[in-house]
Amino acid sequence: MTKIMKAWLLPAAVIAAALMPGVGGAQDYPQKSIRFIVPFPPGGATDGLARILGEKMMEAWKQQVVIDNRGGAGGNIAAEIAAKSPADGYTIIIVGLSHAANLSLYSKLAYHPVKDFAPVTQVVSIHTFLVVHPSLPVKTVQELVSLAKVNPGAINYASGGNGSSPHMAMELFKGLAKVDFVHVPYKGTQSVIGLLRGEAAVLFENLISVGAHVKSGKMRVLAVGASKRSTAMPEVPTIAEAGVPGYDMVLWFGVLAPAGTPRPVVAKLHGEIAGILKQPDVNQRLTGLGAEPVGSSPDEFDAFIKREIGKWAKVVKDAGLKVD
Numbered sequence: 208m209t210k211i212m213k214a215w216l217l218p219a220a221v222i223a224a225a226l227m228p229g230v231g232g233a234q235d236y237p238q239k240s241i242r243f244i245v246p247f248p249p250g251g252a253t254d255g256l257a258r259i260l261g262e263k264m265m266e267a268w269k270q271q272v273v274i275d276n277r278g279g280a281g282g283n284i285a286a287e288i289a290a291k292s293p294a295d296g297y298t299i300i301i302v303g304l305s306h307a308a309n310l311s312l313y314s315k316l317a318y319h320p321v322k323d324f325a326p327v328t329q330v331v332s333i334h335t336f337l338v339v340h341p342s343l344p345v346k347t348v349q350e351l352v353s354l355a356k357v358n359p360g361a362i363n364y365a366s367g368g369n370g371s372s373p374h375m376a377m378e379l380f381k382g383l384a385k386v387d388f389v390h391v392p393y394k395g396t397q398s399v400i401g402l403l404r405g406e407a408a409v410l411f412e413n414l415i416s417v418g419a420h421v422k423s424g425k426m427r428v429l430a431v432g433a434s435k436r437s438t439a440m441p442e443v444p445t446i447a448e449a450g451v452p453g454y455d456m457v458l459w460f461g462v463l464a465p466a467g468t469p470r471p472v473v474a475k476l477h478g479e480i481a482g483i484l485k486q487p488d489v490n491q492r493l494t495g496l497g498a499e500p501v502g503s504s505p506d507e508f509d510a511f512i513k514r515e516i517g518k519w520a521k522v523v524k525d526a527g528l529k530v531d
Contacts, residue, residue: 233471240271246285281370290318294467307515311523326508335432348449355386365398365407376411414497432456
């Protein structure tokens with residue numbers, strides 16, 4: 208066989224191997240455990256969603272899904288770890304609103320929220336609720352706004368840290384309602400403990416984190432942050448209905464893989480997660496917590512993240528926020 212013939216046969220062999228079942232594709236994926244990075248401590252909404260998905264993925268694929276909580280720096284530590292992990296489908300990360308906001312909040316990131324990731328799917332959208340400590344003498348959003356205007360800078364609000372979703376939710380509220388509150392950042396869901404102790408009086412959170420406390424009377428819910436009422440608490444008005452027009456704040460969570468992850472693997476991850484979200488027990492569990500399953504395509508999620516980056520860049524600029 209001549210050297211010229213060998214030169215032609217080599218690419219053909221490579222192509223044939225790539226087309227063989229399980230070679231270079233997703234047919235044989237996964238063959239080992241998957242690392243599922245969570246940017247926040249255990250116990251919160253992000254962690255809870257990852258565990259629901261991880262459990263179902265293990266059942267379907269018969270492979271271990273290891274939840275790896277890497278809290279800190281508003282999700283940046285976890286995002287950097289995920290971005291620099293091998294792009295083979297064996298590392299994925301669940302992210303939320305802060306993933307989009309951090310590009311504007313931080314002057315320098317060790318990763319790029321779009322370029323360094325392969326979107327898999329938006330998992331859910333979650334309504335945020337404006338809650339207050341029972342000792343605060345307000346029962347409506349208008350009463351809270353009036354009290355804040357009479358006492359500027361005298362009311363503390365809690366968040367899960369600088370750049371966290373609750374932080375951004377309140378900054379949006381402050382800008383639209385033209386009021387001032389004092390920010391008390393906590394580590395993750397410790398903000399809920401801070402409100403229960405009375406260290407802060409106001410908090411934006413989801414029902415996953417505060418639902419039980421609202422039911423027990425340890426917190427008072429004033430409104431839901433979305434543009435429409437929550438099916439979990441339909442009696443609660445939206446913030447816009449309650450007197451702050453234009454307010455629309457929905458938390459979201461989605462799954463990303465490192466950039467360069469093979470598209471067939473991304474497609475398999477997407478198909479599995481989207482299927483999990485349609486399972487009746489999962490769907491019921493999520494909707495009961497005020498979460499709406501999404502399961503968007505990778506391209507749709509990519510476009511969504513880019514829109515969110517633009518939206519929160521404006522909020523950050525208008526509020527003059529900087530974390531570092």
